[in-house]
Amino acid sequence: MTVSYPPCEVSWFSALCDDDYEFLGVPDPALQSSWAHCRDIILSAETNGFDRILLPSGYALGIDTIAVAGGVAPLLRRLRLLTAIRCGEVWAPQMARQLATLDQMAEGRLDINIISSDLPGETLDSAPRYRRSIEYMTILRDLLNGRPVDFHGEFYTLDIAPPRMTGFGGKAPLFYFGGLSEAAREAAAEAADVYLMWPDTIEGVRAVIADMKARAARRGRTLRxxxxxxxxxxxxxxxxxxxxxxxxxxxxxxxxxxxxxxxxDVRTAGVAQQTALRDSAGTDGFVEDVLWTGIGRARSGCGAALVGTPDQILSKLRAYQELGMEAFVLSGYTHQAEGDLFARHVLPRLAHAPLSRFGGA
Structure with a gap:
């Protein structure tokens, strides 16, 4: 019997944070983050038919996320931008105005990857850092939805009208958010739209999804x-x-x-989980079929890869869909070449469409 799978969102990754290699850990000047290199990855992702491109955020490494998003937005006709921001880096009203402008430039094809890690030069314990992130997301969403904010919280106190320019169509972009600590899970359940996971075993993914659904339901919310x-x-x-x-x-x-x-992000629960996953793998680096942890030997965050034939990769992605996954954010080394291979061998076999802030896919 043929199983019909609903459309999923399939995104690629542009290496803004000096994370592109032919040989992992061996810098190559031609692959170092630059406007030209990252732009070319983004344009290739559009040509290849991906739904979205993740623009990551760093401080010590690479180039600025918001600047790249603004530069590339007018060059795109279909591809959506998943633009990473770090909570607290920019005062929330200023960030709302900046994102609203980007959203207009991208004609509504902008969504946000909310990051709650320490800011450059700062160290804050996990629980207060995520409480700050909830406040930040709450304020940001209201302003992008065109609502005035009268907020008196632990970290932010402000009484302000929204900027004239709101999110495209008067609605805030989707908020993608990840994290595995207790505080991170509570923050996602409270204020995120899409809970974004790093690699795990099938059983690990199933357990986290069940937990996050229950946390959101207790608040009368749903998560994707x-x-x-x-x-x-x-x-x-x-x-x-x-x-x-x-x-x-x-x-x-x-x-x-x-x-x-x-x-x-090196001290977060998510990074610790990636280390534990790598430590539990066999001598070949595989922790279960297709899921290989070798990439985590030179990467602090997302530290595993799906390794196999087109049929094997497709089967694994569909197994994740059966657990409730609606979006995939993929990458590979080198990012442009591996994106070309995935687009040739797997993407045409996946029914896919971008998630929407306006309902539907």
């Missing part, structure tokens, strides 16, 4: 779910595994550890 993972797709399983081995073939362990330690 997304999955962030790398991919290595080749025509044969042997070729895919050989590509994975080649990616790590020049990685020095000390260099990998240094790369993992550079991120502002």
């Amino acid at each position: 779910f997304g999955y962030r993972v790398h991919v290595i797709v080749r025509e044969t399983e042997a070729a895919a595994r050989a590509a994975a081995d080649r990616l790590l073939s020049r990685l020095d362990p000390e260099t990998g550890a240094a790369i993992r330690g550079r991120s502002l």
